[in-house]
Amino acid sequence: MTFAMNILCIGAGYVGGPTMAMIAHKCPHCRVTVVDLNPERIAAWNSDELPIYEPGLDALVKATRGRNLFFSTEIEAGIRENDIIFVSVNTPTKSFGLGAGMAADLQYWEKTARQILEHSQSSKIVIEKSTLPVKTALAMERILNCRENGVHFDVLSNPEFLAEGTATRDLESPDRVLIGSREDARGLKARQTLVDIYAQWVPQERILTSNIWSSELSKLVANAFLAQRISSINAISALCEKADADVAEVAKAVGMDSRIGAKFLNASIGFGGSCFKKDILNLVYLCRHYGLDEVADYWESVVKINHYQQERFLRNMLDAMFNTLAGKKICLWGFAFKANTGDTRESPAIYIAHRLLEEHAEIVVSDPQALKNARLDLAGETGKISYVEDPSQAAKGCHAIALLTEWDLYRHLDFEKIYETMAQPAFLFDGRNLLDHRRCYDIGFNVYPVGKPPLTHF
Numbered sequence: 001m002t003f004a005m006n007i008l009c010i011g012a013g014y015v016g017g018p019t020m021a022m023i024a025h026k027c028p029h030c031r032v033t034v035v036d037l038n039p040e041r042i043a044a045w046n047s048d049e050l051p052i053y054e055p056g057l058d059a060l061v062k063a064t065r066g067r068n069l070f071f072s073t074e075i076e077a078g079i080r081e082n083d084i085i086f087v088s089v090n091t092p093t094k095s096f097g098l099g100a101g102m103a104a105d106l107q108y109w110e111k112t113a114r115q116i117l118e119h120s121q122s123s124k125i126v127i128e129k130s131t132l133p134v135k136t137a138l139a140m141e142r143i144l145n146c147r148e149n150g151v152h153f154d155v156l157s158n159p160e161f162l163a164e165g166t167a168t169r170d171l172e173s174p175d176r177v178l179i180g181s182r183e184d185a186r187g188l189k190a191r192q193t194l195v196d197i198y199a200q201w202v203p204q205e206r207i208l209t210s211n212i213w214s215s216e217l218s219k220l221v222a223n224a225f226l227a228q229r230i231s232s233i234n235a236i237s238a239l240c241e242k243a244d245a246d247v248a249e250v251a252k253a254v255g256m257d258s259r260i261g262a263k264f265l266n267a268s269i270g271f272g273g274s275c276f277k278k279d280i281l282n283l284v285y286l287c288r289h290y291g292l293d294e295v296a297d298y299w300e301s302v303v304k305i306n307h308y309q310q311e312r313f314l315r316n317m318l319d320a321m322f323n324t325l326a327g328k329k330i331c332l333w334g335f336a337f338k339a340n341t342g343d344t345r346e347s348p349a350i351y352i353a354h355r356l357l358e359e360h361a362e363i364v365v366s367d368p369q370a371l372k373n374a375r376l377d378l379a380g381e382t383g384k385i386s387y388v389e390d391p392s393q394a395a396k397g398c399h400a401i402a403l404l405t406e407w408d409l410y411r412h413l414d415f416e417k418i419y420e421t422m423a424q425p426a427f428l429f430d431g432r433n434l435l436d437h438r439r440c441y442d443i444g445f446n447v448y449p450v451g452k453p454p455l456t457h458f
């Protein structure tokens with residue numbers, strides 16, 4: 001079968017896989033190939049058990065795979081055979097040398113650019129899908145267009161705004177799609193090609209076009225703003241605990257102001273995920289690079305508050321449980337960084353688990369999707385750790401439950417039964433303010449929400 005357009009995506013991760021599945025679904029005239037250097041990941045994409053859990057993704061992949069969606073490890077052939085190449089490789093924080101712990105590590109990105117140059121025999125559009133520091137496209141263009149052999153590359157920026165846990169919904173009905181390009185004739189033509197792809201299902205008014213630097217920067221800024229709201233309400237949650245105020249009531253009153261809005265105002269143990277911290281640190285590094293130290297300090301404080309909130313949660317546990325956790329059995333409900341994903345990258349649960357083990361507590365980890373990742377994350381830890389998928393079983397014999405991920409299933413458990421099987425006095429630390437605290441208190445739990453007065457029987 002011949003297709004009107006051949007699209008390649010390099011990087012079959014949380015972004016590359018779902019994004020390309022949606023393009024294949026909405027554009028049956030396009031042949032979409034996703035390649036990755038990790039053969040296990042590709043094998044999983046080609047199997048019945050996809051490498052990532054995401055509601056709706058299974059059905060999407062099954063409907064398109066083998067029709068116009070293909071997963072492969074043949075990167076070089078993919079580059080040769082496709083005219084439009086999305087690059088969705090990982091861009092973690094640099095862990096060595098200049099900018100370590102702050103700047104983006106662009107080694108995977110640059111390797112990919114050089115590979116594209118090496119194996120291209122015709123001109124191509126190369127699209128930055130990964131989140132990158134502003135001006136990366138310039139480096140990309142310089143690498144790609146360094147040869148004078150008639151093969152030309154147009155670089156576009158098309159950052160991805162999907163959120164894990166709601167990725168398929170976000171991709172099907174995005175708030176906006178952003179496409180940045182050079183604003184010369186070639187750049188505008190390449191931009192239009194990508195606009196036409198998205199226009200198959202995204203309303204025109206939601207397809208934003210901009211200059212390429214604005215597009216690169218907008219993604220970092222969007223993540224910084226989202227994370228900033230979480231840190232803002234979390235900072236206020238600390239004050240609420242001191243002042244006997246209820247952070248949910250404060251958030252409601254504040255969020256009803258239409259200039260502020262109600263979303264992203266739930267106090268919690270803090271944000272996680274592979275992006276927020278990395279992207280803010282990247283922004284901070286850029287600001288410092290340009291000599292904007294005050295701006296850098298401002299954004300860095302968002303990350304500092306996030307860390308503070310996790311440590312504060314741990315200290316509240318310690319304080320409530322008579323200043324010692326040694327030998328106590330603590331059940332962790334949830335290990336994923338948020339509900340509806342198995343992803344644990346930068347999950348606050350990793351830090352909490354680590355700190356509990358440092359205090360010589362024994363931990364029982366429970367999560368409906370993330371136990372495999374949790375085992376990997378905690379592999380280097382010493383101490384007593386067990387993994388139990390069923391949350392009620394996991395709580396058996398424990399001194400406390402710490403709810404760390406807002407899985408809906410935790411709302412609907414038999415709390416009377418759970419309470420009876422636990423060591424007394426039983427503690428419940430709700431790091432997501434998910435549960436019915438009054439009801440749990442009435443059953444007998446000593447309940448410690450975030451940013452609200454505790455409900456205790458002492």
Ligand SMILES: NC(=O)c1ccc[n+]([C@@H]2O[C@H](COP(=O)([O-])OP(=O)(O)OC[C@H]3O[C@@H](n4cnc5c(N)ncnc54)[C@H](O)[C@@H]3O)[C@@H](O)[C@H]2O)c1
Nearest residue numbers: 011012013014015036037038088089090091108130131160
């Ligand atoms: N995860 C999210 O929710 C999200 C949302 C928006 C944007 N982003 C951004 O998208 C990018 C990708 O994120 P992700 O979560 O999908 O990462 P990921 O780690 O899940 O996937 C990246 C994949 O790229 C592959 N890869 C790396 N170098 C390669 C190369 N040279 N050739 C072929 N494959 C290569 C890796 O093997 C991996 O499978 C990052 O820049 C991230 O910041 C992520």
